Amino acid sequence: MKSFLPYQSFASEIVAQPLLELLERHQILVETGWAKPDFDVSMANNATETRFIVRLQPSDFEQARQLEEAENDLLVQQPAPDHYLFGFTDDELFEILVKPDEWNSYDVSLARHMLRLRGREVSSDTVRLLRRHRVAEMAKPEPSQKTWIVAGYLFAVLGGFLGIIIGWHLHFHQRILSDGTRVRAFSPRDRVHGFRILLLGIFGVFISILLQTLKT
Structure with missing residues (x-):
């Protein structure tokens, strides 16, 4: 089964309708839905960041882009x-x-x-x-995430789940480029730190749960 990746995002479903109609006319398979950023570093859960996502199979990205250009050349x-x-x-x-x-x-x-x-x-x-x-x-990878690396180690040592989340994000997070390809968001060095933070966070949470169990 082929995967669908984000092609374009819109503020609302209404704004996306011209693109959806164009893709439907040319029988290009589409998936749609609402999505928030993978990781909200502010932890603010800001609803205004939610976007309407149009997803296509990566092999259809270039055809969709050419169809849009042809349509726009007339407009x-x-x-x-x-x-x-x-x-x-x-x-x-x-x-x-x-x-x-x-x-x-x-x-x-x-x-x-x-x-x-x-x-x-x-x-x-x-x-x-x-x-x-x-x-x-x-x-190109993002600049070094020194602040989040330090925070990740701190939360991991303290046994907080936030350390696991930060570690997971630093190690596994990917970006989808305009041509549909996926790349790692962070440098190899930062991803190594992320993996260590993830393991340390899991160990810290395990120890924290164990200590709580022994107290009861």
Whole structure:
């Protein structure tokens, strides 16, 4: 059975409907649902972070992206005159092409269209090169998580379940890139610390439970 991975996230199901209708027309299998970040470091349980997720099979990512681009190429011919991108400079529009994962697909197509109208032609090969560079940048591990490593060891020694959670997150957490591939979120060194924190946390919780049992 093929797995489904997050393709795009939206603030609401209504906003996702154009994409869902496009995928349905071309018979691309979809899974949808609501999701929160894997690990809320603030522990605030903030409901506003919940997103509507459209999931596709990784092999369908590129086809879906091409379908969106083809659809948007037609829509950008008559954009709304008050669209906020009209206030962007050339450099700001180019930044959208550099980081397409931070914008919806229509904005990316419109940015490219506007640059073309301003005499700044951006070829398809250039766009593909920018995307490969962006994927490579996103694949780099996060900066060293020194604060969470120290906190993880502390909670693990004290026998708290939070130490286990931090250790698990540091060792196993992955990111899904814009091309559908998964990469480890943290550096090998941080993942080693995460594994040690996980084991120490499990041992700490076991000892804590044992001591509580002996007291009763």
